[in-house]
Amino acid sequence: MTQSVLYTALYSLLTILMVSVTSACSYSLPVAQSGNNAKQTVALGPDELATQCSQDSEGIPVRCDIEIKGVNPPAFYQVSIQLATPGPFRVYAESRRLMADSEISGAANTMSFIVNTRQPDGQPIQPDAYLGTSGLTLWFAAGFDSIKQLIVTPVASSPPQFTAANNSAPNYKRLFILGDSTVCDQNPQWHKPVGERYSGWGQVLPAYLNNDIAVVNYADSGEGSEAFNVIDGELFAPVAAQLRRGDIVLIQLGHNDKTTPQGLYIERISALVEYIKQQGASPVLISPMVRNVNVALSKQHLWPQLDVRAALLAISQQQGIPFIDLMAYSHDWVTTLGQDAAQAYFVRNDRTHSNEAGAHVFAQMLLHTAIQQQLPLAHYSKTAHQY
Template sequence: MKVTTPSRRRTTLALSAVLIAAGLTIPATAEASPPGLDLAGPKVDPALLDSCTGEDPVVCTFDDLAPGDYDVTVVLGSDDAAASTAVFAESRRQMLTATDTAAGEHVRRAFTVDVRDPEGQQNQPIGTGTPGLSLTFSGDAPAIAGIGIAPALPRTKKIALIGDSTVTDQEAWPYTGWGQRLPAHVGLGATVVNHSGSGESTVSVLAKASMFDALEPQLGTGDVALIQLAHNDKTTTAEQYRANLTEMVDRIRARGATPVLVTPIVRLRFTNGVINPVGLIVTDLADLPAEMRDVAAQLDVPLIDLTQRSRELVESLGPVESEPIYLIRINGDRTHTSEYGAGVYAGIVAEELQKLDLLPASIWR
């Protein structure tokens, strides 16, 4: 952390707490006021920095927090030097992209975090991960000057994700699901609940108690649940695939939540300059994205056609220029996304979800 002596840190944080409580930052240079969602976060508690260790990255662990949703305020910046700080929570979930601050400049940001057990992939054993809430501050020169944490308000909306390895909270680099980057687009008032797991299909998520059955009771009125399942439905017939999607849609609606069907991201599989059937997730038994589109139309379910959006993107870039989106240059993987690619697809999902107007505009960062 960019601090000098303990006494100076206490003085700075005390001033931060007073100014932030009044809805102000403490910049050495003038900065535009942060968005309203950032002003509404919990007050900074100087004692919370005692739970932080390291300099790059700075890791803060609050192991006494039970599973649930928490509003978090962070004050980024340093008295002494310019800084650039990105914020991650739990299992590599990006809450804030890199924020640049000049020497003596501090900015306040706020967001809501879903703390759960297991904290990453939901098809892993209970107890996977670390207890409580973990925050990681990294970047070119990370600096954290204050933290505030409080239980989220009851009106907090959930953006639930039920998906496969291209969506899930991957624990280990280089794998990164787009669901891990979606929280960076969301501020206070909504939390991303990524209830996904590697290897999951429409068949397996309905068969496992840890998957759809465990997600279902978390949903309520005003929440949205995004379903992206197809990559692992290689042996699922078109009829069974449609029936599985229909069952999930009906059960989500019964909870008062809104289902959103998301067609799968394409694999980086080209033939003659265009994505081939394998890349388009077309199996010997079904054109799975087409089946999902039909289910959405027949059941009047909102649809995000991520297959089409991802196809348009990678075909416009071409076979070589689109490689950084995937892991092909790292380990030859043409299905899973890099950190960069996960961020690209999370941005598309956020853009399309905003267009559907299912959540308050105020929650979007």
């Protein structure tokens, strides 16, 4: 049996098994009405925040840990923040995931967003990933003195029964991200200068989106197409268990596929795309951003046995799905700036990994392209006018 036939057979078997497994799950994010997952809203004013929140040291954002009985990860929380007066604010969640930033959305009296939580808070399978807590963690860069009220409502992790008849779009759109260290929720690294903090573009993307969508980031350092293969991928399994009709899935894999043969890479990504489509979700392929190594676009992510950009373009055309050529856009950006100037957006002495400023640049490129291509993700951008 050829490897391609094996993939097809195993993929079909997996699909049958996943339909069986997920028949007791729901695609939507309803709030439970009874039992241990009963709806619980936590409202914290200035006095409660003073006892609930703490700051480890000067210059580090104030941290608030919120545990709600009966809500276990993975879970979703609707967060609403009312400010006494409009002013600058920056709010992170979990492992330094940027949720709201007045420099992006402008000053306002209120802000709201949906936070996905899991354990660990940071990267899913890295041994040194930020563990965090089983509940919700929020970080306030400017402290909580200006907060009039913080309201947190959990979305239950025990949804109603899933059937083919009710397999419709969820109440909240969910955006899954599959990728590597250039995409993932890196550790907080609060002790480091902003320019030295490793930051994935998926880590800052939530701040550019409105409160009708929740980002679920399963990107992980050092991982490539193998970790997301539909046969036995360690990171594919938790994504497949949660994926529902109406979800959007961004896929940026290739940085860590240096030794993967072209044919195997195409088979893995194609099978992943087919599975996502079969669940009624919408896959989007993204070419990896460039390494800042001053080479031509044609030589970026080009290995003896794999041309990542060409492979992704071919898959997108064959599958009829969107392709965001982040590699080309970032190459044009680096070329315009010059290698030395562009290095300010990467971690010092690192030509691959962006810092916070660089993560913003790549997230903006992605959203700009989504808007240009009129992709579903564009409907959830709250900063479309800036592009």
